[in-house]
Amino acid sequence: xxxxxxxxxxxxxxxxxxxxxxxxxxxxxxxxxxxxxxxxxxxxxxxxxxxxxxxxxxxxxxxxxxxxxxxxxxxxxxxxxxxxxxxxxxxxxxxxxxxxxxxxxxxxxxxxxxxxxxxxxxxxxxxxxxxxxxxxxxxxxxxxxxxxxxxxxxxxxxxxxxxxxxxxxxxxxxxxxxxxxxxxxxxxxxxxxxxxxxxxxxxxxxxxxxxxxxxxxxxxxxxxxxxxxxx
Numbered sequence: 634x635x636x637x638x639x640x641x642x643x644x645x646x647x648x649x650x651x652x653x654x655x656x657x658x659x660x661x662x663x664x665x666x667x668x669x670x671x672x673x674x675x676x677x678x679x680x681x682x683x684x685x686x687x688x689x690x691x692x693x694x695x696x697x698x699x700x701x702x703x704x705x706x707x708x709x710x711x712x713x714x715x716x717x718x719x720x721x722x723x724x725x726x727x728x729x730x731x732x733x734x735x736x737x738x739x740x741x742x743x744x745x746x747x748x749x750x751x752x753x754x755x756x757x758x759x760x761x762x763x764x765x766x767x768x769x770x771x772x773x774x775x776x777x778x779x780x781x782x783x784x785x786x787x788x789x790x791x792x793x794x795x796x797x798x799x800x801x802x803x804x805x806x807x808x809x810x811x812x813x814x815x816x817x818x819x820x821x822x823x824x825x826x827x828x829x830x831x832x833x834x835x836x837x838x839x840x841x842x843x844x845x846x847x848x849x850x851x852x853x854x855x856x857x858x859x860x861x862x863x864x
Contacts, residue, residue: 635728642723649785657701667762668755671729679715691754695761734859740769743828749777752834764797777805833859
């Protein structure tokens with residue numbers, strides 16, 4: 634069973650077009666691994682009930698940071714409409730902790746993240762923590778969005794490239810560059826067979842990227858996935 638925490642929503646802000654970040658107070662002693670997630674339960678004041686008041690979100694914040702942050706695309710569901718109207722200062726419930734979409738321990742194996750849209754959330758957490766910890770992992774992030782306006786955290790990701798010489802950031806904007814394809818992988822991944830892959834985003838994107846990686850010679854056993862529902 635997950636542990637339940639009563640936490641305060643301290644801030645809401647738009648981090649990309651149609652994408653909102655929720656900042657929560659971090660409970661004392663709360664520990665998690667970069668890449669994990671929790672369930673955010675909205676209070677009865679929203680008019681929601683046990684059938685629709687809960688949604689799982691990856692932590693976009695990194696464990697070393699002082700607050701917990703969760704980010705979502707604001708689609709027109711009852712839950713997200715209610716979350717959008719939630720005043721700062723409201724108490725919410727956090728159910729945690731879930732997930733094993735975390736960076737491998739071996740720093741000798743290159744890590745390649747391929748994400749789309751809101752799939753950036755666990756990747757940002759992992760990359761921020763690796764940068765903070767000064768790990769030796771060689772990390773490449775291929776981050777696909779239709780336009781720059783839809784891409785969250787690109788300024789931070791660019792900053793990580795200056796702070797972490799082991800990190801390479803490859804933004805892909807499909808409206809002008811086309812979709813991530815075999816040439817994209819071959820251009821930016823030095824050793825396709827030996828690398829460990831982390832795919833995160835909408836289900837269709839994750840399945841397509843998995844098939845593409847196998848096509849270009851990736852070891853299927855080295856592919857980890859995190860599919861986001863409801864996007």
